[in-house]
Amino acid sequence: MKFDTIRVGKQQGVTVKHGTFRKETDKRREIVRELAKSYWEKSDLYIPCIDTQKLFDEAADGGDAQYWSADGVHPTPAGQWLLAQEWLTCFHELL
Numbered sequence: 001m002k003f004d005t006i007r008v009g010k011q012q013g014v015t016v017k018h019g020t021f022r023k024e025t026d027k028r029r030e031i032v033r034e035l036a037k038s039y040w041e042k043s044d045l046y047i048p049c050i051d052t053q054k055l056f057d058e059a060a061d062g063g064d065a066q067y068w069s070a071d072g073v074h075p076t077p078a079g080q081w082l083l084a085q086e087w088l089t090c091f092h093e094l095l
Contacts, residue, residue: 029053048090055086 029051036049056075059068059082068079075083 025053046094048093050083050086050090052083052086055082 033049033051036047040046056065056068056079059079065072067076068082069075
């Protein structure tokens with residue numbers, strides 16, 4: 001199960017389909033990738049660009065997406081752990 005809805009107001013149980021939201025965030029993800037790539041090409045310093053949405057989508061494929069992010073935007077403690085592990089993996093490669 002991928003992150004396909006954003007929960008707005010848990011008490012009301014209102015959900016919003018991600019269509020527009022996801023399209024907009026996907027556009028921004030592409031911009032960040034392009035900016036990072038252009039920076040790396042001009043600099044001697046390589047800094048990894050972690051695709052957090054891809055990371056969460058892959059983690060959610062194995063089960064409940066809400067385990068990683070209860071509202072589809074903000075990470076749960078498990079989601080924060082996932083981000084930290086990916087960050088450590090990426091930056092460990094630089095050492």
